[in-house]
Structure formats: structure tokens, C-alpha cells
Amino acid sequence: MTPEKVVQIFERFEKANPDPRSELQFCTPYELLVAVMLSAQATDISVNKATEKLYPVANTPEAMVKLGVEGLMPYVKTINLYPTKSRNIVKMSEILLEKHGGAVPDNREALEALPGVGRKTANVVLNNAFQQAVMAVDTHIFRVSNRTGLAPGKNVLEVEKRLVEVIPPRFMMNAHHWLLLHGRYVCKAREPQCPGCLISDLCEYPDKTVKVV
Structure with a gap:
């Protein structure tokens, strides 16, 4: 895909949704994590x-440790x-208290050292909680990147690196949200909504659907 097409894609995303937000509900970096x-x-x-029921009971590392595994499981x-x-x-939560003073770290290395936190989770937290221009690639973004020709790759890390290379810096802060929402609601896995897609004419997917399903 040409750089000109990439710019046009993100200009359209930006115009349609100037201030995208995560659909996960949170108030603090810990709640987001x-x-x-x-x-x-x-x-x-x-x-x-x-989390609507959990966070009034435990939304800090201290409260979560006090709740414990057996106390947490009924909520989730x-x-x-x-x-x-x-x-x-x-x-x-125990590690945050022991090593980070109860605060969620704002760097990928420290985040990925936490149990259950991989690169994607770390990138989501860095982008949403700490406003870092990083790219978290989930199944939706992986699909959109490959299907459209925006950033083809065999695995999520390849796609992440390619997206960082091709997306102009001015779009990077919100790019994760735009691509995720596009994959979740328009460029769906089984039934892509090509006729109603705002980037259909720029997309290089050869098997576009011809009617809204």
C-alpha cells in the first residue's frame, strides 16, 4: 500500500472519529490494567x-490483594x-506493591514482567493510560492490517512493527483505537461490511462483499 493511501485512510478515520476511546471502562491505570x-x-x-461490580470493592492493588484469589473469582x-x-x-497486584510502590509502571519492560501481562496488554496500558504512541495488535487489528494491505504480517509482532513503520506519527496516538473499532464493527472476520466501509476504495482486499450483511 502506498504512503498516500495510508495517509488517506487515517485522515478518514480521524474525520469520522476525532477522539476515539477504549470501550473498556476504567478510571485509573490500575483499573485499565x-x-x-x-x-x-x-x-x-x-x-x-x-468490573462494574468488582471495582467498588477492589480497584487498587491493596484492595485486590486483600480480596484474594478466592474472593476475586466470584466477580469474574x-x-x-x-x-x-x-x-x-x-x-x-502483590508485585506492584512490592516493587513499584503500588503504581502501574509506565514502561513496557516493567509491565511485561508482571504475571499475565504480554506485549499487547502492555501496549494497551501504555497507550490508554500513559498516552504513549504505541501500537497494540489484537485479532481485529491483525485482520484489518492483513486484509486491507495496510501492514501485512505473519504474526502480531510483524504487523505491529509494520504499522509503526507505515503510519505517520501524527496518527499514531489514536491508530490503535481506529483500527480496532474498524475491525470490530466494519471489517468483521466472517462478514466484512465492505459496502458501508469508509475506506473501501482504498482497501486492497480482493474479495470485497457487495452487499451489507
């Missing part, structure tokens, strides 16, 4: 329903892999 850890293989809606039992996620969240 917990929500993103819960969101793996789960929908944002299901996570928000769980509707979420996939909740036993493992519960253990990771409590252990992560």
Missing part, C-alpha cells in the same frame, strides 16, 4: 459487566479463563 488482563479471549462488554466467573486470570491479577 486489570480490565485488559480480563479481556483476553473475552468481550469488552463482559469485562465491563464484571463469567469471563473465560477466570481462575488463571484471578491468580494473575492478585499476583500482579
Whole structure:
């Protein structure tokens, strides 16, 4: 895809949604970190329903450690892999207290050292909580990047690096949100909504759908 096309794509995203936001509900970096850890293989809606009840009880590392794994699990039992996620969240909270004074670190290396936190989770936290222009690649962004020809890659790290290379710096702060939302609601896995897509004429996907489904 040419640089000119890339610019046009993000200009259109920006015009349509000038101030994109995560659909996860959070007020602090810690709340965001917990929500993103819960969101793996789960929908944002299901996570928000769980944290709506959880955060009034435990929304700090101290409160989460006090709640404990057995106390946390009833709040998140509707979420996939909740036993493992519960253990990771409590252990992560313990480490924040022991090594970071209870604060969520603002660098990738420290974040990725926490239990249950991989590169994608770290990038989401850095972008949303600390306003760093990084790219978190989930399944939606991976699909959109490959399908459109924007940033083809065989794995999420390849796509992430390619996106960082091709997206102009002025769009990077919001690029993650635009691509994620586009993949979630328009460029869907099974039924891409090509006729209603605002970048359809720029997209290089050869098998565009011809009607809205």
C-alpha cells in the first residue's frame, strides 16, 4: 500500500472519529490494567459487566490483594479463563506493591514482567493510560492490517512493527483505537461490511462483499 493511501485512510478515520476511546471502562491505570488482563479471549462488554461490580470493592492493588484469589473469582466467573486470570491479577497486584510502590509502571519492560501481562496488554496500558504512541495488535487489528494491505504480517509482532513503520506519527496516538473499532464493527472476520466501509476504495482486499450483511 502506498504512503498516500495510508495517509488517506487515517485522515478518514480521524474525520469520522476525532477522539476515539477504549470501550473498556476504567478510571485509573490500575483499573485499565486489570480490565485488559480480563479481556483476553473475552468481550469488552463482559469485562465491563464484571468490573462494574468488582471495582467498588477492589480497584487498587491493596484492595485486590486483600480480596484474594478466592474472593476475586466470584466477580469474574463469567469471563473465560477466570481462575488463571484471578491468580494473575492478585499476583500482579502483590508485585506492584512490592516493587513499584503500588503504581502501574509506565514502561513496557516493567509491565511485561508482571504475571499475565504480554506485549499487547502492555501496549494497551501504555497507550490508554500513559498516552504513549504505541501500537497494540489484537485479532481485529491483525485482520484489518492483513486484509486491507495496510501492514501485512505473519504474526502480531510483524504487523505491529509494520504499522509503526507505515503510519505517520501524527496518527499514531489514536491508530490503535481506529483500527480496532474498524475491525470490530466494519471489517468483521466472517462478514466484512465492505459496502458501508469508509475506506473501501482504498482497501486492497480482493474479495470485497457487495452487499451489507
